[in-house]
Amino acid sequence: MRNRQVKLKQYPEGMPRPGDFELVTAQAPVPAEGHVLCRTRYLSLDPYMRSQIAGRHISGTIAPGDLMRGESVGEVVTSENPGFEPGQLVRGFGGWQEYFALPGDALSPVSSQLSHPSWALSLLGMTGLTAWAGMVWQANVKPGDRVLIPAVTGGVGSAAAQFCTLHGAEVVGTAGSDEKCLFAKKELGAEACINRKSGGLATQLDDAFPEGIDVYFDLVGGELLTLASERLALNARVVLAGLMSEYNQAERAAGPPPGFWIRARAIVYGLVVYDFEARREEFIQACLPHIAAGRLSQREDVAEGIEATSEAFCRLMRGENFGKAIVAM
Numbered sequence: 004m005r006n007r008q009v010k011l012k013q014y015p016e017g018m019p020r021p022g023d024f025e026l027v028t029a030q031a032p033v034p035a036e037g038h039v040l041c042r043t044r045y046l047s048l049d050p051y052m053r054s055q056i057a058g059r060h061i062s063g064t065i066a067p068g069d070l071m072r073g074e075s076v077g078e079v080v081t082s083e084n085p086g087f088e089p090g091q092l093v094r095g096f097g098g099w100q101e102y103f104a105l106p107g108d109a110l111s112p113v114s115s116q117l118s119h120p121s122w123a124l125s126l127l128g129m130t131g132l133t134a135w136a137g138m139v140w141q142a143n144v145k146p147g148d149r150v151l152i153p154a155v156t157g158g159v160g161s162a163a164a165q166f167c168t169l170h171g172a173e174v175v176g177t178a179g180s181d182e183k184c185l186f187a188k189k190e191l192g193a194e195a196c197i198n199r200k201s202g203g204l205a206t207q208l209d210d211a212f213p214e215g216i217d218v219y220f221d222l223v224g225g226e227l228l229t230l231a232s233e234r235l236a237l238n239a240r241v242v243l244a245g246l247m248s249e250y251n252q253a254e255r256a257a258g259p260p261p262g263f264w265i266r267a268r269a270i271v272y273g274l275v276v277y278d279f280e281a282r283r284e285e286f287i288q289a290c291l292p293h294i295a296a297g298r299l300s301q302r303e304d305v306a307e308g309i310e311a312t313s314e315a316f317c318r319l320m321r322g323e324n325f326g327k328a329i330v331a332m
C-alpha cells in the first residue's frame with residue numbers, strides 16, 4: 004500500500020518555506036505483533052516542530068531526511084493487538100504520513116462522545132491540556148481575575164480564553180487582525196481584544212488593564228512579555244509557556260527585567276505540557292459536559308491532504324492560522 008510522507012529536506016533559514024520539506028512515497032508499514040496499522044485522518048501542526056528542527060526542543064530534534072513527527076488521529080486498518088479493532092479511532096504520534104504503525108501502548112482511543120474527532124488534537128488534545136494546565140492548575144484562575152491571553156484565537160489561546168471564562172475570570176486577548184478580535188469577543192467570551200498589529204500596544208494595554216494584569220499567559224515571549232510584566236497587578240501569576248515571536252529567529256530576545264516580577268510579588272510558572280500527561284483524563288472528563296452543553300468549542304484552521312501539510316505548517320509559523328492548525332487527510 005502506498006504511503007505518502009513529508010520529510011525535512013533542509014534546515015530552514017528563518018521562516019520555514021514549503022521547499023524546506025519534501026513529499027516522498029514509501030510502502031505502508033506492516034504491523035508487528037502488538038502493533039496497530041492506522042490510516043491518518045487528522046494531523047496536528049504545532050509550533051514546537053519548528054523548535055525540533057532548530058534542535059532546541061526537549062522532545063528531540065529533526066534533521067534533513069527525517070520524517071516530520073507529530074500527533075495524529077488515525078483509523079485502525081489492521082490490528083495485531085487485541086486491544087484495538089479495525090475502524091476504531093485512536094490518537095498517537097503517527098507523524099506526517101498517510102499510514103503509521105505503532106505499538107498499542109503508544110495509542111489512546113478517541114472518546115466516542117467526541118462529535119469532532121479532530122478535537123482530540125485541539126480542544127481536548129495537547130493545546131487544550133496546555134491551556135487547562137496553565138490557567139486552571141497553575142494560575143488557578145478565579146472570578147475577578149483579569150487575564151491577558153495572546154494569540155487568543157489560536158490553539159492554546161482559544162482554549163485558554165474559554166476555560167478562564169468558564170471559571171469566572173475576565174479575558175482580554177491579543178490577535179493579529181480585527182477579524183480574529185471580533186471572533187474572540189463573539190465566540191470565546193473575551194471582554195476585549197487588542198489587534199497586536201494596530202500599533203500603540205502599550206497604551207491599549209494600559210486602557211484594558213487600569214488596575215493591572217492579574218494573570219498573564221505568555222505564549223509569545225518578546226515585546227508582549229515585557230509590556231505585560233511591566234503592568235502586573237499585585238500578587239499576579241505569570242505562566243510562561245511559549246516563544247512564538249522567537250521560534251524563527253537564530254538569536255534569543257532579551258527578556259523583561261526581573262524587577263517587574265519582584266515589584267508585583269508575582270508567581271511565575273514555567274509550563275511543559277508533558278508534565279501533566281497523567282492528568283489528561285481528569286481534564287477531558289472536566290470538559291466533556293461543557294462541550295455537550297455547547298459552552299466549549301474549537302475553531303480549527305484545516306488544510307486538506309498530505310500535499311498541503313508543508314504549506315499549512317509554514318502558514319502557522321507565519322502566524323496566519325485562524326484557529327488550531329490541523330490537516331485533514
Ligand SMILES: NC(=O)c1ccc[n+]([C@@H]2O[C@H](COP(=O)([O-])OP(=O)(O)OC[C@H]3O[C@@H](n4cnc5c(N)ncnc54)[C@H](OP(=O)(O)O)[C@@H]3O)[C@@H](O)[C@H]2O)c1
Nearest residue numbers: 154157158159178179222244245246247248274275276322
Ligand atoms: N509549554 C508547552 O507545553 C506548550 C504546549 C503547546 C503549545 N505551546 C506554545 O503555545 C504557543 C501557541 O501554540 P499554538 O499551537 O496554540 O499556536 P497558535 O496560537 O494556534 O498559532 C500561533 C499564533 O501565534 C501568533 N504569532 C505568530 N507570530 C507571532 C509574533 N511574532 N508575535 C506574537 N504572536 C505571534 C499568531 O496569532 P496572532 O497573529 O493572532 O497573534 C499565530 O496564529 C506557542 O508558543 C507554542 O509553542 C507550549
